[in-house]
Amino acid sequence: MIKEIRIHFRKCGQVKYISHLDLMRTMTRAVRRAGIPVWYTEGFNKHPYLTFAAPLSLGVEGLSESMDIKLIQDIDMEDIVSGLNSVLPSGLEVYSAGTPVMKAGDIDKAVYRLTFPVKPKDFAAFLEQDSITVEKRTKKGGQRLIELKPFIEQGAISQKDDGSTVMEVTLPCSSTQTINPLLIVSACKNYFADKGQQHIFCDVLRLDLLDGQGNSFK
Amino acid sequence: MGYGLEDLFRLVQKPGRYTGGELNSIIKKKEEIEVRFAFCFPDLYEVGMSHLGMKLLYGLLNERQDIWCERAFMPDTDMEILMRENNIKLFSLESRDEINTFDFIGFTLQYELSYTAVLNMLELSGLPLNAADRQDTHPLVIGGGPCVCNPEPVADFFDLFALGEGEEVTLEIIDLYRRHKSKGYNKAAFLVEAAQIEGVYVPSLYRPSYNPDGTIESMTPLNGAPPKVRKRIIKDLDTSYYPDKFVVPFIDIVHDRAMSEIFRGCIRGCRFCQAGFIYRPVREKSPETINSQSRALCESTGYEEFSLSSLSTGDYSQIERLLPMLLDWAEKQQTNISLPSLRIDGFSEELVEKLNVLRRSGLTFAPEAGTQRLRDAINKNISQEEILETTRKAFSSGWTGVKLYFMMGLPTETMEDVAGIAALGQKIVDCYYANPDKPKGKGVNVSLSVSCFVPKPFTPFQWEPQDTAEILEQKQKHLRNSITTRKITLHSHDPSTSFLEGVFARGDRRLCRVIQEAFDRGCKRDAWSEHFNLNTWLDVMADLEIEPAFYANRRREYDEILPWDHLDYGITKSFLINENRNAHQSITTPHCRIDCSGCGAAVWKGGVCIDKRD
Numbered sequence: 155m156i157k158e159i160r161i162h163f164r165k166c167g168q169v170k171y172i173s174h175l176d177l178m179r180t181m182t183r184a185v186r187r188a189g190i191p192v193w194y195t196e197g198f199n200k201h202p203y204l205t206f207a208a209p210l211s212l213g214v215e216g217l218s219e220s221m222d223i224k225l226i227q228d229i230d231m232e233d234i235v236s237g238l239n240s241v242l243p244s245g246l247e248v249y250s251a252g253t254p255v256m257k258a259g260d261i262d263k264a265v266y267r268l269t270f271p272v273k274p275k276d277f278a279a280f281l282e283q284d285s286i287t288v289e290k291r292t293k294k295g296g297q298r299l300i301e302l303k304p305f306i307e308q309g310a311i312s313q314k315d316d317g318s319t320v321m322e323v324t325l326p327c328s329s330t331q332t333i334n335p336l337l338i339v340s341a342c343k344n345y346f347a348d349k350g351q352q353h354i355f356c357d358v359l360r361l362d363l364l365d366g367q368g369n370s371f372k
Numbered sequence: 373m374g375y376g377l378e379d380l381f382r383l384v385q386k387p388g389r390y391t392g393g394e395l396n397s398i399i400k401k402k403e404e405i406e407v408r409f410a411f412c413f414p415d416l417y418e419v420g421m422s423h424l425g426m427k428l429l430y431g432l433l434n435e436r437q438d439i440w441c442e443r444a445f446m447p448d449t450d451m452e453i454l455m456r457e458n459n460i461k462l463f464s465l466e467s468r469d470e471i472n473t474f475d476f477i478g479f480t481l482q483y484e485l486s487y488t489a490v491l492n493m494l495e496l497s498g499l500p501l502n503a504a505d506r507q508d509t510h511p512l513v514i515g516g517g518p519c520v521c522n523p524e525p526v527a528d529f530f531d532l533f534a535l536g537e538g539e540e541v542t543l544e545i546i547d548l549y550r551r552h553k554s555k556g557y558n559k560a561a562f563l564v565e566a567a568q569i570e571g572v573y574v575p576s577l578y579r580p581s582y583n584p585d586g587t588i589e590s591m592t593p594l595n596g597a598p599p600k601v602r603k604r605i606i607k608d609l610d611t612s613y614y615p616d617k618f619v620v621p622f623i624d625i626v627h628d629r630a631m632s633e634i635f636r637g638c639i640r641g642c643r644f645c646q647a648g649f650i651y652r653p654v655r656e657k658s659p660e661t662i663n664s665q666s667r668a669l670c671e672s673t674g675y676e677e678f679s680l681s682s683l684s685t686g687d688y689s690q691i692e693r694l695l696p697m698l699l700d701w702a703e704k705q706q707t708n709i710s711l712p713s714l715r716i717d718g719f720s721e722e723l724v725e726k727l728n729v730l731r732r733s734g735l736t737f738a739p740e741a742g743t744q745r746l747r748d749a750i751n752k753n754i755s756q757e758e759i760l761e762t763t764r765k766a767f768s769s770g771w772t773g774v775k776l777y778f779m780m781g782l783p784t785e786t787m788e789d790v791a792g793i794a795a796l797g798q799k800i801v802d803c804y805y806a807n808p809d810k811p812k813g814k815g816v817n818v819s820l821s822v823s824c825f826v827p828k829p830f831t832p833f834q835w836e837p838q839d840t841a842e843i844l845e846q847k848q849k850h851l852r853n854s855i856t857t858r859k860i861t862l863h864s865h866d867p868s869t870s871f872l873e874g875v876f877a878r879g880d881r882r883l884c885r886v887i888q889e890a891f892d893r894g895c896k897r898d899a900w901s902e903h904f905n906l907n908t909w910l911d912v913m914a915d916l917e918i919e920p921a922f923y924a925n926r927r928r929e930y931d932e933i934l935p936w937d938h939l940d941y942g943i944t945k946s947f948l949i950n951e952n953r954n955a956h957q958s959i960t961t962p963h964c965r966i967d968c969s970g971c972g973a974a975v976w977k978g979g980v981c982i983d984k985r986d
């Protein structure tokens with residue numbers, strides 16, 4: 155038998171500093187340590203089959219990350235969750251395992267929470283600019299100017315106790331269009347750097363992945 | 373306002389090098405700890421984390437409840453600049469505490485060109501570089517590793533060195549330290565007593581004097597320090613500690629796999645090879661021990677690959693019994709076994725097939741020298757016929773590439789020997805085309821990798837002059853001209869790094885000033901070719917009136933007092949002299965399993981020295 159299973163996990167804290175490739179290696183070893191009976195790819199360099207939906211950029215945390223594995227033997231979903239959690243390094247935490255409902259291609263949007271160490275008043279000034287652009291490196295090695303304003307206009311702004319600004323925003327995340335939240339971070343950095351504020355470090359957390367109808371990716 | 377450490381992680385290229393938190397890394401409660409030990413590797417995380425010795429000592433020290441051993445590495449340039457700008461001191465990966473608050477800072481000295489990195493790490497810790505300037509409140513700086521067999525060029529920077537294998541002696545040093553701490557610690561008194569522990573070399577307790585010609589006149593021990601410090605070895609590897617867990621890095625490192633040490637030492641006695649002498653005698657682990665240790669490691673790490681580690685894995689006497697034991701579970705768990713530097717000649721074809729030996733590492737040989745005469749002189753026991761026979765077999769099963777490793781500048785080498793490297797390559801090319809069933813339409817590629825020989829202490833070549841860069845360049849040119857086919861690719865190494873390595877390898881204490889001055893002038897990553905700058909070093913030596921050729925290119929007399937003569941690695945001088953004479957007459961010496969040649973390592977009454985020979 156081969157049975158596809160979707161595992162949902164959180165990637166928070168210091169593990170945000172590991173890249174997608176690092177995460178794949180870490181998960182591969184965790185699956186092996188936990189002794190989960192998974193299907194291995196054929197060929198010379200055999201390794202457990204693992205695939206991830208919409209990989210996170212380095213430095214970004216995530217609350218609803220997912221990876222798919224293929225079981226070759228029936229085991230309890232609970233055992234997958236507890237088995238992995240007992241061998242994962244801190245910061246990676248599995249919270250569910252089950253049969254996939256959607257296809258990875260159904261993912262259309264991603265919801266992010268961005269925290270900026272500036273006052274909401276100053277942040278509003280940043281948002282109120284006529285145009286918010288940032289340079290994006292293209293695959294061919296060139297640079298392209300991206301207009302972010304339409305994507306972040308409807309972001310929900312709130313203030314944290316420490317005075318910093320939180321914005322929750324839904325960004326395109328599909329095979330045809332993806333907006334990386336780090337682009338907003340760098341636009342914001344550039345804006346405040348021009349105003350003489352050099353120490354803008356933003357936290358980025360992905361809350362959820364959504365399909366075209368706005369349902370959470372399952 | 374400056375940046376904090378967390379901010380730096382967001383600014384540097386590979387934060388995963390500095391964040392810690394890897395699986396199996398060890399966090400303890402500070403309140404419960406008596407002795408904090410920072411294990412420092414003077415190179416990047418990716419290099420240091422690949423090193424078996426570090427994993428061993430990390431596990432061993434952390435077994436003890438009263439000790440917390442943490443790790444620190446050399447930051448890359450981007451991180452270092454930010455740390456200096458923001459006054460962030462070198463920190464350990466586990467607690468992120470500044471290592472200058474620890475009890476011990478231990479460096480492993482794996483290669484001479486890492487010496488300035490040691491100074492850099494001390495400076496990044498905010499500590500005085502010279503041991504004499506560090507007070508009772510500062511950590512003790514201790515060195516280990518192969519370069520410690522002649523640590524004189526860095527003697528001023530270390531409080532003590534541990535000679536040989538560190539497992540037992542490190543704990544003895546720590547226990548002595550605890551006793552001193554409980555009755556009021558005084559560094560000087562501690563060091564005097566530590567010097568009495570076998571294997572501990574306290575450089576400040578030895579005073580050198582020099583002859584008018586610059587050679588050493590004497591090395592006087594002070595305060596009752598022993599006239600000779602003998603290295604330590606672990607006699608029985610089956611009962612000694614081996615970690616059942618490795619820290620599993622998040623980021624990709626140089627050797628990212630589990631490693632099982634299968635024996636220490638080497639039976640061969642290749643005359644150029646320091647490791648072949650300083651780790652004597654050969655002591656093997658039993659196949660049962662290796663099997664259970666390998667399995668435990670793979671299970672605790674999840675690694676999909678493990679390697680058998682030793683100086684020459686094919687010389688493991690029970691390899692035919694070990695491999696099936698390992699394959700039995702490794703195959704079931706989809707775990708690959710990798711066998712570095714293996715002589716496959718003695719293997720059954722079935723085993724070679726199962727292990728994928730060839731597909732993994734490719735077909736490689738290390739003849740080291742181009743002619744049989746020179747191979748005899750260096751006691752490298754591999755013949756042209758063996759190489760051709762193995763390549764012939766590999767070619768007929770479809771292989772099209774071979775890699776050969778050589779050294780240039782070996783003692784007694786002539787231009788004829790140099791041309792012999794090209795000739796051997798040509799013979800392999802010819803061998804390929806002589807094969808009737810070679811793959812159609814495919815050419816052969818013979819790759820020759822040629823490094824520059826550096827004479828090292830405790831080898832039969834410790835008295836030999838190293839070839840100058842000019843001679844090496846001539847030889848390299850001669851070799852290039854001797855190659856007449858495009859089927860051969862040649863990789864030659866830069867003689868200038870070997871030259872500096874040669875100066876340090878057989879250097880004395882007067883080089884401490886040179887290293888410190890070069891560091892002050894910006895040399896701190898000499899082991900990384902893009903940062904290496906020989907001219908700075910030459911300027912420094914000229915300014916300090918130190919003649920590098922005195923160390924690298926001079927022939928020493930057998931009766932000269934060498935800077936490492938007060939250190940005892942078991943190998944006797946008379947044996948080395950004998951071996952040196954044999955080299956000059958191209959007389960080979962049999963390896964330890966054929967016959968004991970009385971090198972001196974039998975003083976430990978262990979391993980191959982007491983094994984029965986048939």
Ligand code: SF4
Nearest residue numbers: 964968969971974981
């Ligand atoms: S004493 Fe003899 S057997 Fe022992 S290491 Fe030396 S040469 Fe080999």
